Amino acid sequence: MRVTVKYFAGIRETIGTGSERYDTAAATLGELRDELIALGGDHAEALARGKAVRLALNQTMCDESTALSEGAEVAFFPPVTGG
């Protein structure tokens, strides 16, 4: 399915873009993260297992077990530091 993937902060800087359209075979956000890691290069460096990465689906915080849907907006970002 096709999803829009957004990146923020340090993850955005490492990957080199804040947003990309992506065709995925993943069913969950966790599987999508693994697919992106498998791309290697900057994606692997930014999203590596062991790095603290938070997830949102359609602008709501969620976790890796959350299911993907066609046309969804997914976001990967570091722990937040507002306020």
Place this chain on the structure above:
Amino acid sequence: MINVPRVSIQTADFDVAKEIAALRAQDPRVGAVCSFIGTVRDRTAGTPGAISSMELEHYPGMTEKSIELMIDAAHAKFDIFGTRVIHRVGLLAPLDQIVMVAVTSAHRGESFQACEFLMDYLKTQAPFWKKEQTPEGARWVDARVADDVALAKWGITACNG
């Protein structure tokens, strides 16, 4: 009466007195107004003056949405009348205002608590990221474990790490 939005994400500075006056809105039920203002420091752990500027990035759309939900949670949890949250984004300098949370209620206990609740919630759940400019270069600020602990005292266990 003009309806002021509950949440504003903006680059512009804000006037706390004007915001509080608007929040009080001539409502004679209000006996207590509590506000918190977060400001930019020129240091973190170390050298005074080390931070020359700070850039605030956010997730447009999700930022407003998530803070609206936090305000809904505050209204469900505490007996409060009105709430206003303003958070700035973009390039800021030491001494600048970053964030304001203001709450009204009949008595002080509820608005004191709701104000702290909203700040603790925002610190761990609102999608903002700070980048500090130091003499050694730019550096993304790390999230603090103490903030997760602060949120947990309200019965919310959401992990930020």
